[in-house]
Amino acid sequence: MFPYKDDNPTELPAIVTVGIIAANVLAWLFVQGMGSPEALARSVCDLGLVPGELLRTVKPGTGVELAPGLFCLVDVQPHYSTLLTSMFMHGGWLHLIGNMVFLWVFGNNIEDVMGHGRFVVFYLLCGTAAAAAQMMIGPNSIVPMVGASGAISGVLGAYLLLYPRVRVHTLLFLGFFVTTVALPAYVMLGYWAVLQLLGGLVTLSGIDRGGTAFFAHIGGFVAGLILIRFFASEDALRRRPQPPSGYYRYRTYG
Numbered sequence: 001m002f003p004y005k006d007d008n009p010t011e012l013p014a015i016v017t018v019g020i021i022a023a024n025v026l027a028w029l030f031v032q033g034m035g036s037p038e039a040l041a042r043s044v045c046d047l048g049l050v051p052g053e054l055l056r057t058v059k060p061g062t063g064v065e066l067a068p069g070l071f072c073l074v075d076v077q078p079h080y081s082t083l084l085t086s087m088f089m090h091g092g093w094l095h096l097i098g099n100m101v102f103l104w105v106f107g108n109n110i111e112d113v114m115g116h117g118r119f120v121v122f123y124l125l126c127g128t129a130a131a132a133a134q135m136m137i138g139p140n141s142i143v144p145m146v147g148a149s150g151a152i153s154g155v156l157g158a159y160l161l162l163y164p165r166v167r168v169h170t171l172l173f174l175g176f177f178v179t180t181v182a183l184p185a186y187v188m189l190g191y192w193a194v195l196q197l198l199g200g201l202v203t204l205s206g207i208d209r210g211g212t213a214f215f216a217h218i219g220g221f222v223a224g225l226i227l228i229r230f231f232a233s234e235d236a237l238r239r240r241p242q243p244p245s246g247y248y249r250y251r252t253y254g
Contacts, residue, residue, distance in 0.1 A: 001181075001188060002098075002171040003105045008163055011239065014108035016116045020123065021100050024148055027088045028096050035092055037067045045072035048144025049086040051135040054078045064142050074142055082144075087127045089146035099148045105168070106159045107152070113162065113240060114231045122231045126154020126223045133219020137204070150216040153196075157224025160189045162232070162244040193221060 031047070033039025044066060052058030053074045063073040090096040111119040130150020135141075164186035172181050200214035237244055 001183075001191065002173070003102065003168050003188060004171060005169045006105055006109070006185070007167040007169075007182075008109050010108050010112040011236075012112045012115070014104075014111050016119045016123075017103060017107040017111050020107070020148075021103060024088050024090070024096060024100060028090055032089065038070065040091075041067040041070040041072070043089055044091065044144045044146050045070075047082060047085040047089050048146040049082040049131055049135075050074060050144050051138055051141045053142070054080065054082070055135060055139050057139045058142055062142050066144075072142075072144060083128055083131055084124070086131065086144070086146050087124075087148050087151050090148070091146055095147060099152055103148065103152050103155065107155050109163065110155050110158045110228070113236045113244070114228075114233055115236065118231045118233070122158075122224075122227055123151050123154065125227060126157075126220045127151030129154070129223035130213075130216040130220030133222075134213045134216035137200075137215040145213050145216065147213070147216075150213065150220040153217045153220030154224030154227065156189055156192065157221040158228035158232075159224075160185060160193075161225055161228055162237075193218075196221070 027043075028034065031039075032043040050058075050072075052062070056078060058074050060074050060076045063071040066072050090099065107119075107123075110122070114122060127148070127150050130153060131145065134145060134150070164184065166185045167182045168185050168188045169180060169182045170188060172179050196214050196217040199212060200218060203211055203214060232244075
């Protein structure tokens with residue numbers, strides 16, 4: 001299932017959401033060379049997050065081949081800036097497009113309930129929590145981790161808590177047949193969350209060999225569920241066209 005819109009109007013212009021999308025697209029075009037092998041490998045190596053390097057669990061000089069003849073080596077000094085830069089790097093066109101569509105569909109509503117400045121902080125904290133979760137599971141990995149999906153997973157967690165019954169319009173792929181269906185957010189995002197959990201369990205034994213960072217998705221999602229309670233604005237929530245009843249039940253009785 002691939003979402004393309006929701007029935008959840010906003011009041012604020014999605015300035016930060018659009019800005020984050022633009023930053024990711026520009027990074028893909030001008031830093032990653034639109035996926036050309038050498039530029040892609042160099043950007044992933046230089047700007048991606050390497051758990052074994054950041055945690056100093058791997059011997060410096062250890063490397064992994066990212067493209068024919070292009071090896072990414074663990075440096076002596078950890079590059080902590082990759083906690084940030086890795087959120088704006090991607091591994092391919094589909095990786096980028098999929099992440100940006102999810103961010104556009106769900107991010108504008110979360111930005112709307114907390115304001116522009118808070119949303120920036122929320123997004124980056126979710127991305128950091130996602131990276132931390134993946135590093136906890138695979139502390140010895142030397143494969144660079146890239147992608148905005150950890151931070152976006154936090155947006156999904158926040159959305160699920162606030163708007164579980166809002167209809168999300170999705171493309172449904174059934175082999176060669178494609179149709180559209182409108183589902184409650186709890187069905188669409190619950191399905192997504194189950195896939196991440198199952199994918200993480202399946203790949204657990206080979207976590208150090210790379211692949212999809214399922215535990216980053218899970219970590220970001222949980223972070224979003226928790227952090228939305230501290231970042232959402234009460235005034236914004238009250239004037240929202242779509243009332244977030246679940247959030248208020250938590251605030252009143254939790």
